[in-house]
Amino acid sequence: MSIDLKTIKHISKLSRISVDEKKAEKLAGDLNSIFDFIEKLNELKTDNVQPLTSVAETTLKLRSDEVKSKNLRDQVIKNSPKENEDYFVVPKVIE
Amino acid sequence: MSDITKQSLSELVENIKSKKLSSSDVTKAFVERSEKSKELNTYITEDYANALNKAKKFDEKPNLDLKLPGIPMAVKDLFCTRDLRTTAGSKILNNFVPTYESTVTQNIWNEGAILMGKLNCDEFAMGSSNETSFFGNVQNPIDKNLVPGGSSGGSSSAVAAQLTPITIGTDTGGSIRQPASFTGTVGLKPTYGSCSRYGIVAFASSLDQAGPMAQNVRDCALLQEVISTYDEKDSTSIDFKRNEYSKELTKDIKGKKIGIPKEYRVDGMPKEIEDLWKKGIEYAKDCGAEIIDISLPHTNYALPTYYIVAPAEASSNLARYDGVKYGFRAEGENLIDMYEKTRSEGFGAEVQRRIMIGTYVLSSGYYDAYYLKAQKVRKLIKNDFDEAYKKVDAILTPSTPSSAFKIGEKTNDPVSMYLNDIFTVPVNLAGLPGISIPAGHDAKGYPLGLQIIGKAFDEQNILNIAYAMEEKINFKNNITDWWIK
């Protein structure tokens, strides 16, 4: 199997990582060698195997419906790259 | 005392408790040595002045009942530390200062330890040589231009070079055990769910686990006892009875059944590793253990499985680094342009590569062929271990297929870099505890490690085996202080 430049462009779009031509070529090379190695899994028949999502041998614990987190606006906004007291700010989005 | 930094954690605790040393004495010694060791590039962020202040405060009102009374230590820069920059080795978090503390580090400070700074690591813990860090390579104190392993390379280097008496790392596919092996130190990856993941910058959620790194097994046991707690803030934290590992530590492992998996004899493995393993088997026998040949038939599929599961989870975990809430932002013409520039400039090449792999294996049309397939094989790998543990109490393997390599040697070949983790990755996939102990040297004098893998929640057992073997092996690290001018 071979991952072409078009696929690389598509994945980069989905990943929101810009790639130029040169970078795309390098990535295609790297990914192809990695997937060559990953293809090894096709040797195995797994039709009747249950997929394993978590190795944690426990069940999901449920918390009670209590408000514990107070107003953290100052803390939450503090690290944001664009200065604003009330909001996170991003370039204008047109829907 | 001039040799403070040569002391093990256990000795330092003993000396502070008996008031032979103060926290300030100890902290000053490690800070001074750290300052003289900048060439190793172990630290991303130093917090020496604060550490010395805290030590002074501790000495004014020392609480000697604590497990880590006034002990200074630096931690991997993947743990969020309140009011101290946390970067995960990435440009994208270059300026990020958390307002919160990870559960694991909080547990450590609760026992009296003092933070000296944040240690270098591969970017978002993605790497096996600490070469993917935005903050540069880390030198292995064993030799100039030698990698310290990764991703906890700053941690392994700092412990080996005695810049910190102990430290903590994180291990997703071998990131504690492989660097421990490369630097002649001890590193434990606990059972998945043993240490809380709360406040640790996530790489691959179903695999990540924090663990102790130290000069010896006893120190490792003590630190594990401090960091392993059940945590309601982590839904995958497991509520099981945790031992006081250091108190229950014993060298009596007579009759323990130790399995030797034949599949770990991989093609092209250097003879030195084969010999080391044989020696390890002899040591285990000397300790009274019974050696049993076992089979873990899916071992060869572990690495391909890992390189689907880990990048898939990472691609999603790292989506939050988008320049909106915190961290680095590149200006863009519109929202999408901003995202793409931020992530392209903010993440390094290896992280981008793994995000791409992860995005690809989850994308429509490929999910079943890759991600679902990998989860099924993961089940088979876990089944192998379950089967083996019907016959044995622990499993002994080499930690790595080679000793430490030169900086730059493998950077252009991702697959050969990934092969470093061939012996450690199955353990993460199965969620088991594993410990690497130094067990010998190769021809160049570089350390080599052996790995002991346990059943889930059976940290005590592998610590005991490691403890017993450590005495027989009697390993000495060759640290020449070459970097100190």
Add this chain to the structure above:
Amino acid sequence: MSKNKSEYLINRHDNQYEVVIGLEVHAQVTSESKLFSTSATKFGAEPNTQVSLVDAAFPGMLPVINEYCVKQAIKTGIGLKAKINKRSVFDRKNYFYADLPQGYQISQFKDPIVGEGKVILDMPDGQKEVGIERLHLEQDAGKSIHDLDPKNTFVDLNRSGVALMEIVSKPDLRSPDEVNAYIKKLRSIMRYLGTCDGNMQEGSLRADVNVSVRKKGSKEFGTRCEIKNVNSIKFMQMAIEYEANRQVDLIEDGQTIHQETRLFDTKKNETRSMRSKEDAHDYRYFPDPDLLPLEVSDDFIENLKSEIPELPDEKKKRFIEKFKLSPYDANILVSDIETSNYFENVIKKSDVKLATNWIIGELFAALNEKNLEITESPISAGNLSKLINLIKDGTISGKIAKTVFEQMMEGDKDPKKIVEEKGLKQESDPKALEALIDKVIDDNRDKATEYKSGKVKLFGFFVGQVMKVSGGKANPQLVNEILKKKL
């Protein structure tokens, strides 16, 4: 099936088109704290004041699920007569957006908490069953505000992480009216259960509307378009009408319909393609490794079943059987839990028939006029009950009761007091009435003579005169009896 009467069809040339509609309703779970974090869910707070480190997706933050939200979802499932799945899985739906801090939404994809169920609609020409495909739990996103700054979009994460139930219907709806009835019924069921307040102005209930058209009689579905996030029934109906006609026009024009996401522009009353959502449509769902599968026991579900109140369908049935209400009246009274509670409080101590008429008639009209909800009614159930009893026992006439009612609307006053203070009590003393009647006959001698000579129609005139002289207080029944004797 008497369906044809109200069949909704679009006619073009010689073709008739049927509209096929399926809804994905997003209902905000009523809870104090969010689905995976402990911050508050209150509506209308200052921006970004109800945002925890988890909601803003800080590094190392992890989700921990709210038990109450799980219970609310299961209760809603029970209310929809649906299958409750004892094991469900939380998945990540991955996409980038400014108001999605994690870069993914935690939702349920393959294994939702609630499976197939149904909702019964009462349409003018009979009942209609709408299938429920599934109900799953998921996180709400934050809010992007585009109009505060010319160059930037502002993001408020207060809503980020609030629990939503996404209720997906089967494509069983066929007209804007059915959509109206469906949303109202869902809302009613959830309000009975207390699982969603159904407040559409506050965004507690919104829907993605899937619309397709096909020639009448065709069994195959046409290509559908999804109109995103419509937040009022009226807009849903307008959007469907516009969209169905647009699709029909395309077909009649020989063009194809592209499956896509569209947006309803409420100002222009049209739907249009949402390009922003189109370019990255691969959500890469996978099980959230920060969460384990959610497993609930039979006991857990049984306990919740025991907490389920009587729901509108059952209540309606009871009202019809026990109180002999007409289906029409029963429907009105059960449609809203507050109304049915009010009704049941009134009839605790008074006549059902009178109560029904007074609530559906006078009270609803009066509330409507003042734009009040039943919960804001100036007349308490207790006092309305007293008023009805005053009519029933003959203390006042129905006519006087209306006067009393009007005064009660001004402030919740005891009707007995009003009757006493204003002297509105009905005159039922035969002696007093006789005197009154004698006087009226005396004053209208000529008319009395005409009556006696056969002009019986004049009886009504005498009754009117007596009532007038008595100021409306004379007991009309007695007046009738006595008048007959005297004339």
